[in-house]
Amino acid sequence: METTHRLEWTLLATPLMAFLLVCLGFPAIVNLIYSVSDISFETLRSPEISGLGNFAAVLTDSGFWRANWFSLRFGLLTAILECLIGLGLAVFLAPLFKDRSWPIAILMLPLMVAPALMGLMYRLVLHEFAGPVPHYLWAWFGNSPAFLGPNSAFWTLIVVETLQWTPFAFLLFHMAYQAIPEELREAASIDGATGFARFWRIELPLMLPTLAAALLIRFIDGFRVFDNVYVLTGSGAGGSTTSLSIYIYEAFFKQAAIGKAVAASVILFAVSFAVLYGLNRLARRRRR
Amino acid sequence: MKPVARFAAALLGSVFAAGLYAGAANAEVTVLGWPGGPEETALRAAADAYNAKDDVSEENKVELLFFNRDGFWDKLQADLAAGSDAFDLNLLATYSIGRYAPFMEPVELSDEAQALYGDAVLSTMQFDGKQYGVPTDLSLHFMYYRKDLIDALMSDDDAKARYADISKEHLGTAMEPKNPDDWTWDDYAATALYFTKAVNPDSPTRYGTVLQMKNLLFNIMVWQSTARSYGGDWMDADGKITVDSEAFRKGLELYKKLYDAGATPRDSLSYEFAEANAAYAAGQVAAMVQWNAAAADLTNAEKSPAVGEVTATIAPPAGPEARATHIHGLGLGLNKSAENKEGAKAFLKWLSTEEAALIYARAGGAPALSADAVSAVAEERPDLVQLGEYAGAYGYVMNGGASANALAIYELQAKEFTGYWSGQQDLDTALANVEKGMADLLK
CATH class of the missing domain: 3.40.190.10 (Periplasmic binding protein-like II)
Structure with missing residues (x-):
């Protein structure tokens, strides 16, 4: 019986393992080789192993740390803002969504826009002479801020990202909120709990796993941001809006520093793996 | 359209x-x-x-x-x-x-x-x-300019006096307006300042010029004719990198001065070809240096109703060493x-x-x-x-402008020079970083 199970498992898992080996394993191995090689576009097929110089070049590059700092701030801030607003919408607008689904469809619309197009759209919307926002600010107040100026570009990017991805967080919270048994709320009300106390002591604790998952997903998405930032501001004046993804892209294609770019991506992979592994262990320990 | x-x-x-x-x-x-x-x-x-x-x-x-x-x-x-x-x-x-x-x-x-x-x-x-x-x-590159505005400036003595005051205050010399075909970069700067509302509240346009200053290699191609006209080059005949020079400083400082004075839209550090054209076509800019590819639209009254009939094109302004356009x-x-x-x-x-x-x-x-x-x-x-x-x-073409790493050099300059224009680093640091980076790229 056990032998049959093992055979079945092997048969069923083999295609998956083969797929993973080909699609993930091969590029991973090539990346590892490139990251310790002296490599250029001319020598893609014949890399020369050169040691850990590429890693040293990345770790001593102030641009790499600046990009990390940008991605970390961007990921954290957008994740927090999206989750706070999404949670607020899900809870306070819950009565509105109880019998109607069309408002949810409207709220979901930003998710349908590709991030690169979102960047293009805001290049138009925020342009001083072509965009509606500066147009009305000039018309009403005789002035308009530089939305994409060196001091405000970061915050404009935060707002654009938050506007696009808050609906995703909202959707998670809406489903979690709807899943809370109505009897719990009724019981709390009978016991005299106020609306806020009900939310704070019953609903929020029950939604905490969803909140943690939403924060993690949105942080990962924000940390690896590329398309809308790249389209809207590029890497920014003096490299001020260079995310880690943009750093790797520019090192690879713009500077043709392939080894350095791959070394940076290997470091990113290793750190991400360590963080996710740690979080997973933490979650398992809490479950026990 | x-x-x-x-x-x-x-x-x-x-x-x-x-x-x-x-x-x-x-x-x-x-x-x-x-x-x-x-x-x-x-x-x-x-x-x-x-x-x-x-x-x-x-x-x-x-x-x-x-x-x-x-x-x-x-x-x-x-x-x-x-x-x-x-x-x-x-x-x-x-x-x-x-x-x-x-x-x-x-x-x-x-x-x-x-x-x-x-x-x-x-x-x-x-x-x-x-x-x-x-x-x-x-x-x-062409210099695109508004004939109607320049003609009005050249024919009005009060305007000329105001022009002289503004140039004295911002550029240190009382200047007279000139025909754009005779402009030096200082004349261009003086004209840009004169037609800027933040400098001259009576200006008919909001900005005197529009500079495309996004961290983008093509914008460095537009900018670098300023340095070239002061005699600048990437390298001398012996291959020595010559970016940290008076010519590059002059060109970079010119952009910085115009940006800081508000003579170009304050979002200019995110502007490239399309944004600059949109600003000019809106009729709120007096002159700009732009790629020749924009001529068909900006000189066409149907495509650019606010400026099409009054826009003329000439070569970019001259410097003491040359009149130059990147090609x-x-x-x-x-x-x-x-x-x-x-x-x-x-x-x-x-x-x-x-x-x-x-x-x-x-x-x-x-x-x-x-x-x-x-x-x-x-x-x-x-x-x-x-x-x-x-x-x-x-x-x-700059000496080295067709080398294997020319694109990377333009990228490097775009990053460092926009860092200077945006006030994130000083000019010495920007030029030193470019020289160091170019030395690596041209090895």
Whole structure:
């Protein structure tokens, strides 16, 4: 019986393992080789192993740390803002969504826009002479801020990202909120709990796993941001809006520093793996 | 089309630039062209003319491939490096020849090419002394300015006095307004300041100029004529990097001064071609340096109703050492991994004839033709006369501007110089970083 199970498992898992080996394993191995090689576009097929110089070049590059700092701030801030607003919408607008689904469809619309197009759209919307926002600010107040100026570009990017991805967080919270048994709320009300106390002591604790998952997903998405930032501001004046993804892209294609770019991506992979592994262990320990 | 709609179309066009396939279904010479602009239209016309020739066999007919303009050079780099044979001929630009040359083969042009283009234009497609492509289009810069505003300034004594006051206050010298064709960079700066509301509340325009200062290599090409006109170059004849020079300082400080004075939109550090054109076309800018490709729109009253009838173009202002405009060519060259090399070579040879160049020019392309050759299309394309004249008189390529790492050098300068313009670092640091980076890139 056990032998049959093992055979079945092997048969069923083999295609998956083969797929993973080909699609993930091969590029991973090539990346590892490139990251310790002296490599250029001319020598893609014949890399020369050169040691850990590429890693040293990345770790001593102030641009790499600046990009990390940008991605970390961007990921954290957008994740927090999206989750706070999404949670607020899900809870306070819950009565509105109880019998109607069309408002949810409207709220979901930003998710349908590709991030690169979102960047293009805001290049138009925020342009001083072509965009509606500066147009009305000039018309009403005789002035308009530089939305994409060196001091405000970061915050404009935060707002654009938050506007696009808050609906995703909202959707998670809406489903979690709807899943809370109505009897719990009724019981709390009978016991005299106020609306806020009900939310704070019953609903929020029950939604905490969803909140943690939403924060993690949105942080990962924000940390690896590329398309809308790249389209809207590029890497920014003096490299001020260079995310880690943009750093790797520019090192690879713009500077043709392939080894350095791959070394940076290997470091990113290793750190991400360590963080996710740690979080997973933490979650398992809490479950026990 | 209204300026806003055109700006939107330009933005979208840069992403969704092209259809994929055109031409005969059974064609054998595949050409990867520059999508979504006059270059595509012109190449289509040339390919159609070539395919219609009796002596072109079915297996040597030309098929055009176009993909997205966004990230074009990066994708091409990856394709060439991978030894792709998906195209026989591919686009080439002066600033990228050095990077692509290892994956391409030198080509032979027609006997007419020398007289048709001249040495300076042919050299935009050369690397290590070898010809790598046919120069189909030339890009350089014009100074676009509002004739109505300049004429009004020149004919009003009170305005002249105000102009002198402003130039004295901001530039240290009381200056007189001049005809734009006689401008130095100081005259341009004084005019830009005079037509800026933040400096001169009576200005008819909100800004005197619009500078495209986004961290983008093409914006450095627009800027660097300031440094060049003060005698600047990337390297001297011995290969010593000469960026940390008075000429570069002058050019960089000029932009910084205009940006800090509010003479250009405050979002200029995120501006590139489309944004600058939209600002100028809105009628709120008096003058700007911009690519010649904008001329067709900005001098057309239907496309730019606010400025089309009152916009004139001349060469960029002069400096003490020269009047200069960056030039670079776009062209087509031969992929080393091409499947149909003989057919591809035959098409390139034909493309470098006068017959092909005139078809290309009449269909909207911008070849820089010699004075004799351009006379055949001067009536239909007067801008090509100006293009050829300016390229010959003022055109330059920085020493090292066609090297293998030219693109990376432009990128480096864009990052460091925008860092200076935005106030994140001082000029000494920016220039030192560029010199250090260039030393690594030019090893």
